Amino acid sequence: MHSSFVSLTLLGSALAARPFLNEPDTGFDEFFSSLAPGELPPLDQLVGLPDFDAAARRHMSTQNYTYYRNGAAGEWSYRNNLEVFNRYVLKPKTMVDVTNIESTLPTTILGHNFSAPFFISPCARGGYGNVDGEKGLVEGAAAGDILYMPAIYASLTIEDIATYKTDDQVTFQQVYLDGNDTATQLIFDRIQKSNSKAIVFTIDSAADGNRHRAARYGVGSADSSYTLITWDLYDHLRTMTDLPIILKGIQTVEDAQAAVEHGVPAIYLSNHGGRQIDGARSAFEVAIEIHQKAPEVFSQLEVYADGGVRYGADVVKMLALGVKAVGLGRPFMYANVYGTEGVTRAIEMLKHEVAIDAANAGIADLHKIDTSVVS
Template sequence: MRCTLISLSLLSGTLAARPFLDEPDTGFDMFFSNLATGQLAPLDQLVGLPDFEAAAKRYLPIANYTYYRNGAAGEWSFRNNLEVFYRYPLRPRTMVDTSNVQSTLPTTILGYNFSAPFFITSAARAGLGNPAAERGLVEAAAAENILYVPSLYATLSIPEIASYKAPSQVTFQQAYLDPSNDTATKLVFDQAKAAGSKAIVFTVDAPAEGNRQRADRYDASEAVLPFTAITWDYYDHLKTLTDLPIILKGIQTVEEAQAAVAHGVPAVYLSNHGGRQVDGSRSPLEVAIEIRAQAPEVFTQTEVYADGGVRYGGDVVKLLALGVRAVGIGRPFMYANVYGTEGVTRAVQLLKREVALDAANAGVADLKNIDPSYVIWKQSCALD
């Protein structure tokens, strides 16, 4: 396909011609030009999710910031997660009544009601950003009625995190599991259930440690992980160890999504671990497009979630249009947690507003009825 080759060539040339910026230049440095290193920007003057990273980067010790920021190898996948959203534009509609779109943000995730179609996904070691650790994430999720999925590698223990939950708050528990140690697995499952978790989010895209060179410079990597044998037989076995639903996080192909449906997985979670495991892996947006093109029935056979590179309301809208039910966000909320509960709460509120604004400006009257026609996701090149 000649036009595909040309477009890829042009794309690679464009990316090579300029440096990649973690934070887009929307005036943060100019506006906060008098901000000293180690000083936090005023919370009420932050206007979007990228501002929280910009603020945290200038405030945290470099090793702490690097722990959150790092990606695998040359970090192509990390960069692609962010930039891919602009290779698949929206197709805005006009002459549509969008006056009530804000009221359509609420959704259900595994049957539980939440106020928005995005959630705080698992990210480890919140204590590196704030001495109160995961407390800010739990409390903000409760205040804004969105899902929080604590990491197994959180600074606080599962019971400690649960102690900060609101009485009716719904959380899921992320887990890394060792197929050779059912005793340890059962302990995680039992602790999660005792803490009131409503589901297990089993991360399957990390069968070995990630090649994280940026993190290694600052000794900011996790402990060395063994190579593991995560298989479909093992997933079927896990279902005998708990009555909690077990979601699979890290699905990266249409074939895996179809296999998940065949094995009765209650939800498929598209993720490449934030680009932290294997460099060269595709973004979850690209995986969602592959599923939409080759097996669109997956989106109705099971719930589909996705994370990776989401920074704007428009990013959320695109994933929803493709069929994703709920969108996970990790790093931005970890940066917001530098400000504690108030920071995470403000980040959630800003993103809710953006999702509604971007949906309205794309001509979406009801987010529950959005469809793939709102995104240019198909390749329309003729064969030579």
């Protein structure tokens, strides 16, 4: 498996000169050619997650769309996040009874039950795509029974988001922290009062993101200061709350192993959507490194990952490496242009794709998936 990964990585480098397609050509432009400028296509005529990107790009102002779309510098990491999955191929098994695959979609995340092994990643400024802000994300997650992780820089406050939650809905709250105990305790208290069940501490934003596209339109990083983020700080933060603190932005096997040593309950592999430093590997590639060098990490704590996920097969490949749950950010922000119905529709689409892609790969049970299906 190691040699296959290496050879395919080299092959991917050789193909780097070919044109990059932000949205695949599946006939979207021709099919919706009669739409007026800015008009959204009928929701029931969208067929996959990339359609939401295409719809949002045509509907949103250039400035607002740029905030969601931008990546760091020349945006290689952004493009690599999208393209990396197809450098690692599936090896479908046949003659397998896959008729019960949908019943294996439900999973637990930190002990909480959800209907699928994917979630809505933290993304700021929901109001750029919808005047109701994150309302559609909260309600869509509840309707689809998946996890939503609101961002601390959401358009709505922690308290506003809580008002849209159903009584039994589980959310995890994302935060940036700077070591100021007074400010941190205030945020932790607000999170506890909102009934969030975990804190997602973003650690891959120690400095401003080098975002040229965003700078051009005046929609740069929300968190732009130099920030002290250390293991000593994490150990201290754990004394300030009873909630589990997940570390988001792990990008090396060494940091994953250090997380185990420090008793972190879960890590979140991410390169911040390719928005912080260009050239950073995708979370999928980091998961491969962990699988190769320290596979025990996947059983020592829960591992989540995001970055470039657009298809059910992408989720299947992540799960095959040992990832517990897979995050998606931009697709749900684009779906939120349609509000709750759009987010709900996107969740339904992805559930269906995960199930049929797993079935076509010869996987009978997503809980028993392993690396034999990917190379």
